[in-house]
Amino acid sequence: MPDLSRLSPLKPVLPWALLALGVAAPFALSSYDLNLLARFMAMGILALGLVLIWGHGGILSLGQGVFFGLGGYAIALHMKLADLPAGELPDFMVWSGRESLPFWWTPFASPAFTLAAIILLPTLAGALFAWAVFHRRVGGTYFALITQALSLAFATLIISRQDVTGGFNGLTDFYSIFGVGLASPGTGSMLYWITLTILCVAFVALRWLLASRFGILLRAARDGENRVRFLGYNPTPFKVAAFAIAAMLAGIGGALFTLHAGVVSPALIGVVPSIEMVVWVAIGGRYSLAGAIVGALLVNLARDAVSSAFPELWLYLMGALFIFVVTLLPRGLAGIAKGKAA
Amino acid sequence: MSGSAISDLILSVDGVTIDYSGFKALDGFSMTLNRGETRVVIGPNGAGKSTLCDTIIGRVRPSTGRVIFKGEEIHRLPEQAIVARGICRKFQAPGVLPTLSVRDNLALAARRDRRWWKSLGSGIPADERAAVDEALESVGLTHRATVEAGTLAHGEKQWLEIAMVMATGAELLLLDEPTAGMGPAETSRTAELILGLGDTRTVLVIDHDMSFVEQLAAPVTVMHQGKFLKQGSVAEVRADPEVAAVYLGHTA
Numbered sequence: 001m002p003d004l005s006r007l008s009p010l011k012p013v014l015p016w017a018l019l020a021l022g023v024a025a026p027f028a029l030s031s032y033d034l035n036l037l038a039r040f041m042a043m044g045i046l047a048l049g050l051v052l053i054w055g056h057g058g059i060l061s062l063g064q065g066v067f068f069g070l071g072g073y074a075i076a077l078h079m080k081l082a083d084l085p086a087g088e089l090p091d092f093m094v095w096s097g098r099e100s101l102p103f104w105w106t107p108f109a110s111p112a113f114t115l116a117a118i119i120l121l122p123t124l125a126g127a128l129f130a131w132a133v134f135h136r137r138v139g140g141t142y143f144a145l146i147t148q149a150l151s152l153a154f155a156t157l158i159i160s161r162q163d164v165t166g167g168f169n170g171l172t173d174f175y176s177i178f179g180v181g182l183a184s185p186g187t188g189s190m191l192y193w194i195t196l197t198i199l200c201v202a203f204v205a206l207r208w209l210l211a212s213r214f215g216i217l218l219r220a221a222r223d224g225e226n227r228v229r230f231l232g233y234n235p236t237p238f239k240v241a242a243f244a245i246a247a248m249l250a251g252i253g254g255a256l257f258t259l260h261a262g263v264v265s266p267a268l269i270g271v272v273p274s275i276e277m278v279v280w281v282a283i284g285g286r287y288s289l290a291g292a293i294v295g296a297l298l299v300n301l302a303r304d305a306v307s308s309a310f311p312e313l314w315l316y317l318m319g320a321l322f323i324f325v326v327t328l329l330p331r332g333l334a335g336i337a338k339g340k341a342a
Numbered sequence: 343m344s345g346s347a348i349s350d351l352i353l354s355v356d357g358v359t360i361d362y363s364g365f366k367a368l369d370g371f372s373m374t375l376n377r378g379e380t381r382v383v384i385g386p387n388g389a390g391k392s393t394l395c396d397t398i399i400g401r402v403r404p405s406t407g408r409v410i411f412k413g414e415e416i417h418r419l420p421e422q423a424i425v426a427r428g429i430c431r432k433f434q435a436p437g438v439l440p441t442l443s444v445r446d447n448l449a450l451a452a453r454r455d456r457r458w459w460k461s462l463g464s465g466i467p468a469d470e471r472a473a474v475d476e477a478l479e480s481v482g483l484t485h486r487a488t489v490e491a492g493t494l495a496h497g498e499k500q501w502l503e504i505a506m507v508m509a510t511g512a513e514l515l516l517l518d519e520p521t522a523g524m525g526p527a528e529t530s531r532t533a534e535l536i537l538g539l540g541d542t543r544t545v546l547v548i549d550h551d552m553s554f555v556e557q558l559a560a561p562v563t564v565m566h567q568g569k570f571l572k573q574g575s576v577a578e579v580r581a582d583p584e585v586a587a588v589y590l591g592h593t594a
Contacts, residue, residue, distance in 0.1 A: 209462070211464055212461065212462055212463055212464045213449075213450075213453070213461040213462075213463065213464060213466075214458065214461040214462050216442060216446050216449070216450065217450060217458075217461055219439075219441055219442060220439045220442060220446075220450055223439050223440055223441055223442075224437055224439050226437075227433075227437040227438075227439060228439075228450075229421045229422050229425075230399060230421060230425060230430070230431055230433075230437075231425065231430070231450055231451050231506070231510065232422050232425030232426050232430075232456050232510065233422055233450075233453075233456045234420070234422045234456075237457075237458040238458045238461070241458055241459075
């Protein structure tokens with residue numbers, strides 16, 4: 001294990017150096033690599049939410065793909081409609097024999113509605129779901145299993161309603177966002193900087209939240225939920241609020257990812273991707289916001305490299321990494337950086 | 343403290359039965375506490391002492407009977423609502439929050455407004471800060487305020503819990519075996535602490551360490567098999583043949 005404590009004089013400078021590198025990336029990277037980095041940063045936004053609920057709240061969610069998908073589909077619906085000549089239907093609807101747009105598609109023609117939906121849809125869905133489960137005092141493994149069922153149900157629903165959701169193939173072929181052509185020069189860099197900005201804002205906001213009394217109570221409820229009750233707190237609203245915030249970040253990450261990847265589909269949000277999201281955070285360090293971002297970047301970078309060379313190998317490698325980290329490095333890479341593995 | 347008027351009644355446990363599928367942990371048990379009183383409840387293992395605490399704080403629900411606190415029935419309220427009315431309990435096993443600092447443990451307990459949206463900040467109001475400092479001081483943990491509570495020694499954890507119960511500002515404190523696992527010196531220290539509490543609050547102490555009970559010099563209620571058995575001073579209870587038969591006989 002490298003001794004990182006020797007680097008400690010650099011510590012105050014490190015975040016700013018990384019930020020400078022991040023801002024400068026569009027000038028140094030090819031548009032392909034920049035797009036890849038932007039996608040991984042969008043995933044990093046989701047990963048921050050997992051630090052809040054899993055690391056500090058003790059709430060393991062295997063269903064973050066659902067909220068990622070809600071944000072992703074919200075923006076995809078808008079882009080599909082925006083690119084459409086008046087009176088026409090998206091191509092897949094025509095192929096499925098539909099003759100009119102489903103009523104719930106229509107409001108997504110409005111950019112303002114879409115922006116609100118990207119933020120509110122996952123937040124409200126997360127809050128409602130979390131409240132329904134937590135107020136019955138269901139937690140721990142049971143909660144994780146319910147979230148997994150949720151992600152399975154969500155992906156199945158999308159696949160089964162091919163005529164209105166695009167089914168297994170998802171939604172793709174986007175050309176513009178809010179009137180800006182996605183292929184025009186400069187759009188890639190602009191979207192990258194927007195993603196970087198949102199990532200930084202989410203990072204700073206969660207840092208503040210975790211240091212606040214809210215964060216203290218969340219950790220307290222993780223370590224002794226009953227103790228917290230007997231101090232006169234109802235832990236349920238705290239856990240619901242944390243889960244809703246994590247769902248919101250997942251939704252924003254999903255919308256940005258869809259923008260960069262040019263596609264959203266059940267394969268990106270179902271059971272396996274939802275587990276992968278937890279693996280990024282486990283490897284990066286579930287208690288550390290910076291660790292989660294690093295985990296999301298590194299694991300996805302590795303996935304990209306490995307799965308292009310050996311597509312069959314990735315799942316096994318990821319499983320092995322997960323087991324290694326959970327058993328030997330419960331604090332992940334962030335634990336190594338802090339000099340304490342356990 | 344003796345001879346209090348009826349209007350000073352703060353807690354009344356009235357004919358409470360707790361039935362664990364046939365086994366009656368409490369069997370028509372009744373007792374009352376007056377405001378400002380310190381009371382010790384003793385009894386052999388399985389007498390129902392901890393179940394009494396569980397019932398008052400809302401952890402278990404009586405099948406018959408009522409619990410009345412300050413004139414209000416509380417035995418159907420959720421735990422946090424009971425705490426909000428001014429009752430706080432120290433559990434038998436130390437239940438400090440291990441990954442929080444000693445100060446944060448106390449700050450959580452001292453918090454008056456416990457709604458989640460009021461927790462979105464890090465400032466602590468002056469009166470809560472004062473309650474935390476006072477609680478730290480009174481249990482002698484001021485110099486340990488910043489360490490993680492999980493790293494405290496066993497006795498220190500017990501004192502931290504007593505301090506947390508104090509910091510809540512509750513009027514009625516339930517202390518379930520506050521001296522569990524303590525040596526004689528620590529036990530005496532704890533007795534002093536509890537005597538100090540009795541000036542301003544009503545305290546219900548559960549213990550079976552008779553030397554500790556003697557140091558408290560408070561009225562004693564004896565329980566046996568979920569029922570009320572006797573009440574009196576330590577000396578009276580010690581001299582009672584019925585009590586000796588069920589309880590003191592086993593230990594003396």
